[in-house]
Amino acid sequence: MREDGAFPHGEVKHAPPVLEQTLIGVGVFVTGGLLAVGALTIPGEAGYQGVGPNFLPWLVTAVLLVCGAWMVFEARTGGFRHAEEASGATTGDWKGFAWMSAGLLANAALITTLGFILSCALCFVLAVRGLRQSEGADAGSLTRVLRDAGIGLAIAAPVYWMFTKLLAINLPGLTSTGWI
Template identity: 65%
Template sequence: MRPATPQTLLGVGTLTLGALLAAGATQISAEAGYAGVGPNFLPWLVAVALMLCGGFLVWEARSGGFREMEEPSGAASGFWPGFAWVSAGILANAALITRLGFILSCALCFVLAVRGFKASQGRPDRSPKAWLVDALIGMAIAAPVYWMFTQLLAISLPSLTTTGWL
């Protein structure tokens, strides 16, 4: 038996995550609902899949390690300014979605994430035109998603106005 490696720990962590999800699924009602499945079906499905993957990862690591792994690409360390831009976008979206509405908060998240990704590629463009173009692209992506959820699926998302279109 080989000593524990980071690969084995990854498998054990995946198994543990699956077990924790299964424990949480036991707390969800099993009453059958729409289409004959209850609300605990999906958590159980994901828990079983995670535990199967975790078991396979442990077996793979203990029987010779992950085979045919490619050398990692990219920089030796993370690009922290890019991480900060993307994190700011996600946090701003979470903080402002009820104030600005889904479309504008998601567009802001998109703009900030693009700043981070472009900076990580060595192409930081902070011109007003770039900010505007990214904001318009973000709104062009978020608006159809918002309309599909609210108008077609009747799922309520935060809006800027009471019309249901912004």
């Protein structure tokens, strides 16, 4: 970069958007504060291994408050200096967004009917289709859908079994055996 702020090929370096970056940091900080207000309503009596149900909300609150304050500091002292230029399109891909939204909504609607494993696998298939479509990749071949379904099942089944068998947390299942 030359002294006049231009790069050797004529590109001009733009000043960082300090106000926008500051507002992002303030938003993260406020989110942490709102989470703290919510965490105050969670009982704090110790449970398993001395950790109560309010431990995780307070941990996330602390992380959000620290990150928000740090982001405001970074924005006010020169901007996010190491941020890379944004990649991808300048506008959102609405078809991909629709596929991902359909996956989340289908999961929420079908989890008590199909069970955790199958509804999460379906969510995975639809979300991956949306991500692939937003990249411009082939998203609709039968082999790809079947492979995505297998991957979704391979992810959802161990999660279900760990929650139901190891942690004794009831998740909706397809059968009464507790394995599917």
